[in-house]
Amino acid sequence: MDDKNKILEDMESINLGNLNTIEFDLVLPRMGEHGSMISWISSDTRFLKRNGKVIQPRHGMGKRVVTLTGVFELGSYKMTKEYTVTIMEENDSFEVRDLMPIIVHAQVNETFYLPNSAVITTANDLKLSHTIDWEGKEACCFEEPGIYQIRGHLLQSNFPVSAKIIVHRTYQKPLLYKERNCISCEGNVALLPSSFLQAMRRKVDALCEIDDDQMLYNFRMNAQLDLHNAQPMIGWDTVDSKLRGHTTGHYLSALALCYRETKEKKILNKIQYMIEELGKCQDAISHIEGYHEGYLGGIEESQYDALENFAHYPEIWAPYYSLHKILAGLLDCYQYTYIEKAKQIAERLGKWVVNRLSDIDKASLKRMWGIYIAGEYGGMNESLAQLYQLTGDIRFLQTAMKFDNDRLMVPLQQDVDALCWIHVNQHIPQVIGALKIFEGSHQEKYYTIAKRFWDFVVEAHTYTNGSIGEGEIFHEPYAIASMIDDNTGETCASYNMLKLTKELFSYEPKVKYMDYYERCMVNHILATQIQDIPEASTYFFPLEPGSKKSYTDENSCCHGTGLENHFKYSEAIYFANKDDVYINLFVSSVLNFDKQDVSVDMKVKEECPEDIHIKFIGAKKCKLHIRVPYWHRGDILVTINGVLQKTIIEDGYIVMDQLWENTEIHVQYHCSYFIEETPDRSDIISIHYGPYVLAVISQSQEYIQYQIQDIEKQISKQPQELKFYDLVNRVELLPLFQIDQHSYHVYVKKG
Structure with a gap:
């Protein structure tokens, strides 16, 4: 190799690790494997020195994004490579106002371990999970029943902690014999032509290469x-x-x-x-x-x-x-x-x-x-x-x-949202694992942990497109408008949230799970692919004004889940048990489910997602459940074999139990325009058409002042296409999954 190619090889081989959430000094090499001399330039030496030393911003200043430039020199050649480094702010030197009681049940002559975390409430009313120092007394064993007390203190603090230990002569952990209500029909579903099938086929081609x-x-x-x-x-x-x-x-x-x-x-x-x-x-x-x-x-x-x-x-x-x-x-x-x-x-x-x-x-x-x-x-x-x-x-x-991770699980067992400041995708898979442990052990706490986690995340930590996390971190509950930037919505997190959602639905087929699943799958996962580079995917999904999607194929965590994502569209469309079939997602597809001797052929036009045509074939009677989506407004029209039916809705699903072979079903919802306000700022809104989050196409890096007169009348949709134009604000809008190289605004400011 000549000197130029040696530099290129050295640039390719240098790996500085995950630079998205830095809280420690970087190790910066001074020489490449092929002899390049490397020097480093920081765009902001207040936070990152040229030798890799990191100075975290004080708490309250916010994180800092620094451009680190590597200068590679060999012979007469000199080349540069930029790295984006996100330096996290220091943890709050918070004042503890209160601590939730710690109560542990145990059995005589059995060794048990005290929880190493407790839920604290800070002076500014934050709920946090904080580590306890029991001074080496984590392992305990009592020979007699009774009530005992063990003392410790919060780590890096003198704040006292005590645990109440109730020792029983015999004690069994609470069990919950809950079986799955239904199972996914994955593996029995074929996608029909749609954007979902196109995304999958692009990824098939990428895998083959x-x-x-x-x-x-x-x-x-x-x-x-x-x-x-x-x-x-x-x-x-x-x-x-x-x-x-x-x-x-x-x-x-x-x-x-x-x-x-x-x-x-x-x-x-x-x-x-x-x-x-x-x-x-x-x-x-x-x-x-x-x-x-x-x-x-x-x-x-x-x-x-x-x-x-x-x-x-x-x-x-x-x-x-x-x-x-x-x-x-x-x-x-x-x-x-x-x-x-x-x-x-x-x-x-x-x-x-x-x-x-x-x-x-x-x-x-x-x-x-x-x-x-x-x-x-x-x-x-x-x-x-x-x-x-x-x-x-x-x-x-x-x-x-x-x-088992006490920092995550102890607050959830106490029904407290203490997710603030913990890493998002580090913990979602742990909750999926808890649910899988429950399947084998029936220990109630594991199911409780999974349900409560999902509820907390979807209720208080989710952006309008279903994505989660800013800078890979959970923040305060309902802090959405204050956390809109270019490091929102890690793709890995949505991958795992959908996995958790699907598992929870199999135990309790509730409409809320599939409402979230649809929102996230359509507006985040489907939108992570770039048409011209099928092997690439997004890491973050930027939501700040004037954002552009950034794609990578560098073998990051999100590139890994990105290899899988587009083969999972069929997983939650249909669920079934011996008596019921659930249609959850309106994606054109065919189900052939031999276990039930059931066939479903569903056709949905993406530009007209409210119009659902279903051909149902069943060798025996079963109850069909068709989800009523969160975006529907008004009356529902249902016909069976051309005859108008009385619509029966149970638990958020249209229910039909008089179905025979070759039944033709037509369901007509109303696909309306609507806005959603962020929970922490009513003037920061997102715009929706049915299941689609609509983004305003604009290069402006300031919030667009968006006038709302009559949202249903002021937006015009092109026939047979998902292209929209706001006649009042004079802007073009597109669903997120159709945005490729555009600059866009997912959130706008109500004018």
Whole structure:
């Protein structure tokens, strides 16, 4: 290589980690692998020094976005590369006003652990989850029944804490024997022509172009196997990244989901190749010094050693997060292809986790999971609970419970929204895992945690398009207008919220779950793809005035979930049990559900989403439930075989129970225009047409003053198209999923 290409290689290989939520000094290399000399320039040395030292803004000043420029020089060549660094403000030096009582029930002669977090109320009325120092007394055991008290204090504070311990002669944790009410008809649904099918087909093409050997690069390197002349991975999976391997896990899941949807032979061949080669890597790694039987990963096992010694980022990144993606990918491959080898590899890897955590006390585990970034573990609890369901080995379920995170779960058990200042996507998968643990254990607390979390998030932390989080962080409840910027709506968070929503619906088929699902799927997930670059997806979904979507294919977390997202559109359209079929989402599709001997053919024009045509074929009587969407206004017209029907609505669904073979159903809703105010500022609004969030097309970086006279009359829609024009404000509007390279305003200011 000449000097120029050496610089380009060095620029590609440099990985500074996740720069979106920085609270610590950066490690800035001074020389590249190919000899480039590197110097660094900061756009704001008040917060980021040229040597990587970070000075966080004081609490109340807000985060700071700094441009860090790397200057690469070799020979006569000099080139630059910019990195965007988001530096978080310092935590509040808050005054504690109150603390929720801590009551623990226990049984005599059984060791239990005190919660390591408590819900505090600050002087300015914030509810926060804060760590407790029990002064080494986390593990407790009492020989006699009675009421005891243990004292401690809040970490980094002298504020006193006490726990009331009620010791029973016999005590059983409350159980809830709640079974699933219905199941998703996923795998039995074929999408018909629509924007959803187009997005899926683009992603099929992108998957087919991915080099499997490149996806295996880090695993083969770790296993000391031949690299098959593959190119190294980029982004968060470069050879010097401490998260390498996570994208390969997402790739496995994407392939599995793609095969479920398409049954394409080429995709199955890729799955078979990946599974076979990963099996070889697992076999080889198990014989290398420093590794233990069953381990499989793109990172060294020593990262897990460091976590057990409470190492922080960037010494390590998030080893169990990366591991979860691999384990989840293997389980997805087995679920949708029944390749036994995938299950065998997953089971060996699961046993490695069981053995790894078996001798670590609970207090240390809680401390590990509480370490920011380094302790992030994705949905390890979910995957282990899945392994229990597959194998019946109770050790997997017991180990899944070892991932319980008190900072998240204690407030939820007390029915308190204390999500403020915690990382969004670090915690949603933990809640999904709690629900999966409930499925195996029936312990009531896990179901309660999942339900309350969903309610808090959707009620108080969700933007108008269904997305969540600003700068990857939860903020105060109902703080929406005050948190509108370019780092809103992490795509990973919506991916996981939809997954949680679907799971909760299967237990309780409530219309609120599918109202949220539709809003988020249509206005965030479908809008994350760029038409000309099918392999790319969004990380954040910017909502500030004059935003433009920014796309990436650098193997970030959101690129990983982006590989999967567009194969999941069929998952929540239909649910069923032995007596009922639910139509939840109005996406043109065909359901052939052999378990029920039911067929549904649904056609919906996107430009006319209120007009639903359904052909229902059932060999036996069953009750059909058709969701009444949140955006409907006025009367509903329903005909069966051309005959007008009396509309019966139960729990937010049109209900029909007199259906026969070849029943033709037509449902006519009213697709109206309406506005939604933000909860913290009534003058900041979003504009909607039926299920679609409409964005104003404008390059202005100030809020548009939006005059509202009669919203139904002032907006004109082009026939047979989703293009809109406001005659009063003289602006063009488009649904978010149709915006590609436009500058847009999701929120406007009421004039």
